[in-house]
Amino acid sequence: MNNKSILAFSLTALAIVLTGCGSPGTPGTPDKVTPVAVKEAPTGATAKGEIEEVAFKGGYGIDFYQKAAEEFATKNPGLKVTVTGDPRVWEQLRPRFVGDTPPDLCFPGWGMDHWALVAEGQLLALDDALKSKPFAGDGTWGDTFEPSLLALGQQDGHQYILPYYFNVMGWWYDPGVFARNSWTVPKTFDDLLKLGDQIRAKGIAPITYQGKYPYYMIDGMLLPWAFDVGGADAVKAAQNLEPGAWKSSALLQAAKMIKQLQDKGFFQKGATAMSHTESQTEFLQGHAAMIPCGTWLSSEMKNVMPAGAKMEFMLPPSVAGGKGDASNVIIGIEPWMIPAKAKNPEGAVALFKYMTSLDKAKQFVEQKSTLMAIKGSDSAKLPDALKTPAKVFKESKAVWSVQYRQWYPAFETEIENALTSMLNGEATPEQFCDRVESGAEKVRQDSSITKHKVTG
């Protein structure tokens, strides 16, 4: 192309866009997304034909699912189950959903906007299936799940997403290092302030964090402390985007607490630029005494664990005198689902019933070192790093989950950026809260975004 033709082409392109902008009769902002018809999945009474299962291949691999599928096929002669996976499996699943050729059962991983799938009617409701018989034992299939985890996959009274393994959020420390230095695990924020000074005196950073991915700090500090200060209602209001909730006194105090830790020099230098693996390695190498992270930490870092290092779970130090229950704990589920256009939903339900049976759940806990959403699965032999989280989960009077993150991904990005900005000294805690609140206002005003509410 010579200059003239390039110029001509760009002008034409510009013209197309401009005429598009100005053309009369454009419908403007369409009204709310029309609710899609609920399509119920079958109860999975029989398993025949072929079942295709596609799963996120993360730290836990897909070998367990493959083995379970083989076992299930042997139990059902004539049944063929294929299980495939990929570390970025959501990228393969998106075009399959668009092309109406999704698999029968899927676990699309953290990169999939699964509430968009619900909003577009791409998933089967599993209410009838949950009321049917489980793979083994009495009662219903639904009874076999931890109810607080099952609730996370519901919308408008229907179950679209099922939990499988789940994570508990908290902080980690090395008990050996603490014992050698005669440090005690901080129960309250005041304890933390005192302990931090002692740790600093030894030339170690009290806390490191995954600066590149601020949600670790949101789940490990901001929200648990907001819960401590303002109680369950404060974080529920925030998740439900009630006006003013993100700059309530609870959220503001939580932000101020983070700022206070930073001003006291408790955060490791350079952590703002660290990825999760970088900061976690710093922690394991003893350069920092504590780190916020979920229960996946032990399996994620097992290959770089220095000899002699140990990790132990603790709840984030709580706020004395707050409204919230000090035993409150954040958990997160890994969602499984059955597409509305699945060719063999009956088989998919039957297979997932098998995968979530108590025996299989216990095996998963033992082999993959993670907790499972199936009642009684914690009676399996737990790896050391999971014993405390399992106990904390069981004994907690307030188990809750950060749900707005999946509901409003753009809003989450705004909170993360606002937090980074505060940590970089560009904003005060008040400005942080104002920025987040105006982000929430943007979501409230946008009729194209499906709104959700925390249930219970």
Place this chain on the structure above:
Amino acid sequence: MQRKGRTAFIVAFLSPAVFIYALFVIWPLLQSFVLSFYRWRGVSQQKTFVGAENYRKLAVDDVFWQALRNNLALLVGVGFLAIVLGVVIAHAMQGGGRLSKMLRGVYLFPQAISLVVVSILWMFLYNPSFGLLTTGLKAVGLERYDHAWLGEPKTALPAVGTAFLWYIAGFYIMLFAAGLRAIPEEVNEAVALEGALGMKKFWTITWPMLWSIKRIAVVYVVINVMNVFALVYLMTQGGPDRKTEVMLTYLYEQAFKNSQFGYATALAVANFLVAMGLSALLMFVFRRDPQEARA
């Protein structure tokens, strides 16, 4: 008859390429123009026509403008330096000395490495605890100048820009080296006889005679910088707080994280128009070929 045969010959040889180009470049391009007028979550076939809504949103989207500013900052900073380095190093490569030979051997190295590897190399270099930069500064007692390079607002974009410059410079060195070789030997001899040497020779002879190469180089710079994605995505994902956000990382976020494919496509169209407009403008600015003008 002969002429007709020749036309058929040309058409026969061009049509497969044109067909493939139309199918895989022009058609998707047109499709994306169309898609930018829809709201589409990218998880089903359900699309809603929303007219210019996406473009109206774009006009008031602070992040879009910040990303565009960052792109332009990289264009001015990295682009300018890439061309300067290209000319200087290409010049240094012309001689027969050791340095020239060494440069000729290594200048394309960064281009031969995968961009992912380049990003990881530079991330190691900038690592706040064991990075070469941090440990190096400590070793010579300049610790007070140390930063969390990719994590701090003031240093993040220059740090990413430096890595980007390192990666793309080789191409421009190659371009200018070819340009320098294309300057006829007689011209150089005549200049030497006239006694013009060093900087004088460069500014009066070499630089003007590289006119057409400069024109190609600036257009490539625009294309390179407006299309930067993988390096930024891998190194910072646009952070901290959008300080290194560029058009394509923001596009990726809108499409694949926020499921706003229509809006993301509007971003793509905007990016296309900016790149196209800038290229056209620069080709216009650099249109005069002094040799042609003299002829």
